[in-house]
Every structure is written in C-alpha cells, then in structure tokens.
Amino acid sequence: MKALVKYGIADGDVEIRDIPDPSPQAGRVLIEADTVGVCGSDVHMWRNRQSWPVSLPLVLGHEMAGRVVDTGGLPEFADGDRVVTETAQSVCGHCGYCLTGRYNHCPERRGYGALVDGAFSRYMSARPQIVHHIPDGVGADHAALTEPACVAYNALVERVRITSGDIVVIQGAGAIGVMAAQMARIAGAGAIVVIGTARDTARLQVAQAVGATHVVSLDTDDPEDTVRGLGDGLGAHVVVDATGASAALAQSLDLVRPLGVIAKVGWGPQPLGFSLDPLVAKAVTLAGSFSHTWQTWERVLDLIATSALLLDPVIGGRYPLTAWAEAFGAMEDGRNVKSVITGFAPASVT
Numbered sequence: 001m002k003a004l005v006k007y008g009i010a011d012g013d014v015e016i017r018d019i020p021d022p023s024p025q026a027g028r029v030l031i032e033a034d035t036v037g038v039c040g041s042d043v044h045m046w047r048n049r050q051s052w053p054v055s056l057p058l059v060l061g062h063e064m065a066g067r068v069v070d071t072g073g074l075p076e077f078a079d080g081d082r083v084v085t086e087t088a089q090s091v092c093g094h095c096g097y098c099l100t101g102r103y104n105h106c107p108e109r110r111g112y113g114a115l116v117d118g119a120f121s122r123y124m125s126a127r128p129q130i131v132h133h134i135p136d137g138v139g140a141d142h143a144a145l146t147e148p149a150c151v152a153y154n155a156l157v158e159r160v161r162i163t164s165g166d167i168v169v170i171q172g173a174g175a176i177g178v179m180a181a182q183m184a185r186i187a188g189a190g191a192i193v194v195i196g197t198a199r200d201t202a203r204l205q206v207a208q209a210v211g212a213t214h215v216v217s218l219d220t221d222d223p224e225d226t227v228r229g230l231g232d233g234l235g236a237h238v239v240v241d242a243t244g245a246s247a248a249l250a251q252s253l254d255l256v257r258p259l260g261v262i263a264k265v266g267w268g269p270q271p272l273g274f275s276l277d278p279l280v281a282k283a284v285t286l287a288g289s290f291s292h293t294w295q296t297w298e299r300v301l302d303l304i305a306t307s308a309l310l311l312d313p314v315i316g317g318r319y320p321l322t323a324w325a326e327a328f329g330a331m332e333d334g335r336n337v338k339s340v341i342t343g344f345a346p347a348s349v350t
C-alpha cells in the first residue's frame with residue numbers, strides 16, 4: 001500500500017512509499033482509512049523541527065477515521081463498523097498509570113506516527129482498547145478531528161477547570177488553539193481571547209466563528225490591552241499556550257492573573273531565556289497537558305455528535321494522499337486551520 005513516510009532527518013525528508021499491507025491478526029482491529037487529519041506535529045516532522053523522539057523510517061499521521069475491515073475475532077466489532085482510534089498504539093498495561101486509566105503517561109507508551117507507523121496509509125491495525133465507534137450521523141471528516149479536540153478537552157476540562165464566566169486567553173490559532181476556544185465556550189468561559197500573528201488572519205476568523213469573543217493579531221495589537229480591558233482588569237483566569245514558543249510562556253505570565261492557571265499544550269525545543277519570578281509572585285499554577293484517554297474520547301465524540309463542537313469551519317481543505325505536500329503547506333503558511341487527507345485506495349494514489 002502507499003504510505004506517507006518520513007525517512008530522514010533533513011527538512012523535507014518525507015515522501016510516498018510502497019510498504020507491505022498489515023496482515024489481519026487475532027485480537028487486533030484492522031481499519032481501512034477514510035479520512036486522516038494533518039496535525040501540526042506532522043508538519044513539524046516534515047520540516048524535522050519536532051522536539052519529541054521519532055523512530056525512522058516512519059509512516060506519519062495519527063488522526064484517523066475509517067472502517068473495520070477485519071475484526072480480529074473480537075465480538076464488539078463487525079466488518080464495516082465506522083471507527084476512530086486513539087494515538088497510543090501500545091502501552092505496557094501494568095504500570096500504575098496504565099492500571100489507573102491514565103495510560104497517556106505510561107513510560108512505555110508508543111504513539112502512532114511518532115514511535116510506530118501511523119495513519120497516512122490505506123490500512124492501520126489497532127488494539128481494541130483504543131478503538132471507538134463513530135456515533136451515527138457524524139461524518140468521517142468530523143470524526144477525524146476527534147484527536148485534536150481531545151487534546152484541547154484534556155487541557156481545558158481535565159487538567160484545568162474552567163469556572164463559568166472565567167476570562168480565558170488562548171495563545172495560538174492553529175487546530176489546537178481553535179479547538180481550545182471551543183472547549184472554553186462549552187465549559188462556560190466568559191471572554192475568550194485567541195492570540196495569533198499576521199499569518200493567522202484566516203485562522204483567527206475561524207476562531208471567532210467557533211467561540212472566540214476577541215481575537216488579537218500580535219503584529220498590530222497588544223494582547224495586554226485587550227485582556228486588561230476585560231472584567232475586573234486583573235488578567236486572565238486561564239491562559240492556554242497552544243504554540244510552544246518560549247515567548248508565549250513569557251507572555252502568558254504577563255496575561256495571567258494572580259492565582260491563575262497556565263495550561264501548556266504546545267511543545268517547543270528552545271530554552272526559556274527569561275525569569276519565572278512572575279510565576280512565584282502571582283502564585284500561578286503551570287499545568288502541562290499531554291494526549292488523552294478513553295473517557296476523553298467518548299466525551300468528545302458526544303460533543304461532536306451533538307454539534308456542540310463546530311467542525312465545518314475548522315476544515316480548510318480535503319486533499320488526496322498524492323497532494324499531501326499541498327495539504328501540509330496550507331497548514332504551515334496559515335491558510336488552513338486543519339487539512340484532511342481522504343482517498344487512500346489505489347485508484348486515488350497512483
């Protein structure tokens with residue numbers, strides 16, 4: 001089958017290659033891809049700017065919606081079932097995190113499209129513990145966005161509790177930032193400010209369409225002015241760093257109020273280069289947030305099924321696998337919040 005493979009560590013070392021089809025296996029679900037979302041992390045790996053370990057050569061992709069083509073003998077699945085898969089391809093199953101349902105922190109967790117082959121191919125095999133049925137009425141393109149929505153849900157609902165009326169600031173207008181704006185809205189935030197740059201003009205419009213009450217472009221506006229103009233003027237109750245840039249963490253310390261919370265979702269390899277004294281002086285809580293678990297997925301699928309999450313504005317374009325570079329490029333240059341790849345069958349990949 002054709003697959004999108006990162007084969008080296010230079011900028012651009014990604015190409016479509018032929019790899020063997022995975023074989024059906026007892027106890028594992030074999031899934032044929034329908035739609036696979038492009039993650040910002042895929043774009044980083046294309047450019048070799050990732051700050052997490054990867055195992056090469058590697059099939060990229062981890063945001064997959066598809067259909068069961070072999071149940072592996074598991075009674076809870078039938079051929080043709082529409083499903084989505086979580087990203088933890090394997091975990092140890094016996095550490096304290098696995099045994100208490102927090103397997104996203106298993107020390108032996110291996111994620112699709114990072115440490116094991118991922119989803120940009122016709123078929124992918126998964127253990128049943130991470131396969132969820134797509135609710136009736138939810139299309140594959142929306143279902144493929146479950147994963148980034150789960151990242152935002154974990155950060156804004158599971159790691160940080162938003163109180164009704166909170167002022168929430170989100171740094172970054174990519175897919176995670178836009179999903180975070182929606183989660184803030186659903187969780188009952190008051191003002192929701194999304195911060196981007198001039199490159200993000202189109203994405204800030206999407207953020208506004210799905211939940212942001214204010215958008216700020218750093219090239220023309222000062223976010224401090226916007227945030228101090230809200231509520232009691234003391235700053236944000238919650239800041240979400242969905243960029244990973246060190247400058248964003250410095251800015252979040254300016255924007256957060258005393259006793260506020262910063263949720264850090266974005267990865268960034270740079271050293272900080274500034275003092276964390278404001279964290280001490282304001283007694284701020286800095287909360288990292290990583291991945292998601294079974295219950296995150298079920299809740300988010302409900303939010304998609306009930307249309308609480310608005311996903312049409314988030315999808316900037318649908319591309320065949322052969323046009324992957326265009327799909328990745330449209331996210332890199334800020335045209336699309338999210339590109340999705342559809343069409344993995346041989347007829348569309350020759």
Ligand SMILES: [Zn+2]
Binds near residue numbers: 039040041063147148
């Ligand atoms: Zn992702």
Ligand SMILES: [Zn+2]
Binds near residue numbers: 094096097098
């Ligand atoms: Zn474990």
